[in-house]
Amino acid sequence: MTGGLPLVLAALLAGAASELTLQDDLGRTLKLAAPASRVVSLAPGITESLFAIGAGEELVGVTTYCTYPPEARQKRSVGEMLSPSVEAITALSPDLVVATVEGNLRDDVLALERIGIPVFITNPRSLEGIRRSITQLGILTGHRQEAQRLTADLKRREDSLRHEASTPPVRTLLILALRPLVVVGGGTFLDDLLSAAGAENLGAESAGSYPTISRESVAVGDPEVLVLLSDAAADTSTLLEQYPEWRRLSAVRHDRLVILDADLLARPGPRALEGLALLHSVLRSARQ
DSSP: OTTHHHHHHHHHHHHHHHOEEEEOTTSOEEEESSOOSSEEEOSHHHHHHHHHTTOTTTEEEEOTTOOOSGGGGGSEEOBOSSSBOHHHHHHTOOSEEEEETTTSOHHHHHHHHHTTOOEEEEOOOSHHHHHHHHHHHHHHHTOHHHHHHHHHHHHHHHHHHHHTOOSSOEEEEEEEETTTTEEOOTTSHHHHHHHHHTEEEGGGGSSSSSOBOOHHHHHHHOOSEEEEETTTOSSHHHHHHHOGGGGGSHHHHTTOEEEEOHHHHSSOSTTHHHHHHHHHHHHHHHTO
16 A cells, blocks of 8 residues: 555646646636647637647637648638637537637637636737747647747847847838728737837827728828738729828838738737738838
8 A cells, every 4th residue: 555655646746747827818817637638729820829839739620710821721610710609619629718809709708618618818919928928828738848949939030130120210000901091009019010120100109909090190190111911902002092192102102002911910920020020121121
């Protein structure tokens, strides 16, 4: 009997070591008996982060917007970000669902938690926040070391681009939608992306994370660079047809009206550094 006691104690200690307690970005405490092995992601940035740290095998469900990497398309779809199917999620028997603040609805999170499915909320609002989210996902899925290596690499790339950023900052407006006219405001990860690339974000002057502004205010601000996300307009002529008076803007007169890939810029995941490099290139050219 005494010989069996150390074995029992060792088993208990091993179980305790595998238990996880982690606070999410809403300050809620999540407890898991062991690293998650069946994860459902409710946002593209989360999906990309999971694959990037080697947790693709643990990922069993994604949304229809989770299109990268290509392997993500092979995962079971649970519906759209704003309207995922609770039934489809439940059918996958997940031991963890990861959701976001800005892309998912509180009611869906509460519905999942009512039936006993653990939900972790991530809310990256800066490049540092993206790294924190990746670190959290590494802990939750048992991929700590892979997450540490990835975040260290992302930090090195960010520091290099920040060091080379244009000075003085380039007056820039980043447009998310044309009707209504929605731009990137302050306190968002896209605002941080602009700052890191060397931009003065003119949208930060308006209230809200993603404010709706008037066409006249764009003319008053007279951005030196005007950036559209690719899902807002397919080409620059579309923008100028809707807002012909913008042809007098400095950005348009100096051929600094650009359309950039929304998937690289608007998803708070590891590919945001590719988006940062794109912005950096555009803004550097504005100062040359």
